[in-house]
Amino acid sequence: MAFLSGAMWLAAILAGSAALAWAFRAALVALLPATAARVMRTAPLTASFGLVVILLYVVAAVFADLIAPFPERAVVGAEYLPWEGAHILGTDNLGRDMFSRLIYGARNTVGIAVATTALAFLLGSVLGLLAATVGGWLDQGLSRLVDVLMAIPALIFALLLLTIFGTSVVTLILVIAVIDATRVFRLARAVAQGIVVMDYIEAAKLRGERLPRLILREILPNAMAPLVAEFGLRFCFVFLSISALSFLGLGIQPPTADWGSMVRENATLITFGDVTPLLPAGAIALLTVAVNFVVDWMLHRASGLKE
Known part of the structure; x- marks a missing residue:
């Protein structure tokens, strides 16, 4: 039954x-x-569902102050209150409202993940396109540096750097952005290397186009489709990395609401069969699946394949 x-x-x-x-x-x-x-x-239902979920998360992040019934850090009751009354999802280990913390977690966790992904993409794509276009010693130097950084497991590397430089939000963003920029660099360089040998690039060089214009006007538009898809995938990895670091205590620091740390703080309830700690974990998983649905659709459209 x-x-x-x-x-x-x-x-x-x-x-x-x-x-x-x-x-x-x-x-x-x-x-x-x-x-x-x-x-x-022509969008599949999976992509539509992904767009709905992303829209809901954006609304929750932007209007958290209006949606959440209690302040982010306020202690509003006893510890581990059940799901009833004013606290529809109960309270956490300090007596803070879980529903309000989940809403504010959307702003903090997702906002920091978007900022980190944007910085990683800016750094990695610029250096990757530059390395492929210029070639020579610049390409070799950047590629070997990236190989060295990628040889170190990302989570261990992030834990080491955060232990050395501290766990502030700025440090967290910079550390994860630098680590993930290596993956973006590899993709941008590989895509650009297939473009720089095309005839129209040679024609642009013969016209005397300068390097910035050559990259921005000729190479970048033709590399945009895989880079946009990679942005969505990279966001998922960054999002999961931040949540994992917060769960381990080196990510977003208390009392700021963060889904990774919320799982750690309320993990005791799992012993008693309470699913409350799984709510922030479910929020992480749902957004990851939604973004992947949308990215799959974008990749399918960019490939030119028919249903």
Whole structure:
């Protein structure tokens, strides 16, 4: 009976998610301009569901002060209160409202992940495109440096650097951005190397195009599709890295609400069969799946393949 009940709940969740994705896609088709509506009309339900989830997370992050019933750091009750009354998801180990902490966690965890990914992408893509275009000693020097950094396991490297330089938000962003920029560098360099040998690049060089214009006007537009897809995937890795570091105590520091640290702080409840610590973990997993759905759709469209 328990198995049947679980299967029924799963089927209901899947059906509800599909209905929500279909309704959201229909609304976008009706509201967007003709060109964008045509693109959305062909979007799979998985991509529509991903867009809905991402939109909900953005709204929660931007309007956290209006949505959350209690302040982020306020102690509003006893420890580990059950799901009832004013605290719909109970309270945590210090008596703070879990629902409010989850909402503010969207702003902190996702916001820092977006900033970190943007910095990693800016650093990695600029150096990768520059290395492929200039070549020679610059390409060899940057490539060997990246090889050395990538030879060290990313999580261990991040733990080491954060232990040395401290665990402030700025340090966290810089450390993870530098580590993940090596992966972006490899992709940008590989894509650009296939572009710089094309005839139109040679023609641009013969016209006397300078290096910045050559990269920005000729190479970057043709490398944009894989780089945009990589941005989504890289965001997932950065997001998970920040959550893992926070769970280990070297990421976003208390009392700031963060999903990784919330799992650690309330892990005791799992012993008693309480699923409250799994809520921030579920929020992490849901956003990761949603972003991957959208990235898969973007990669499919960029590939030019038909259904």
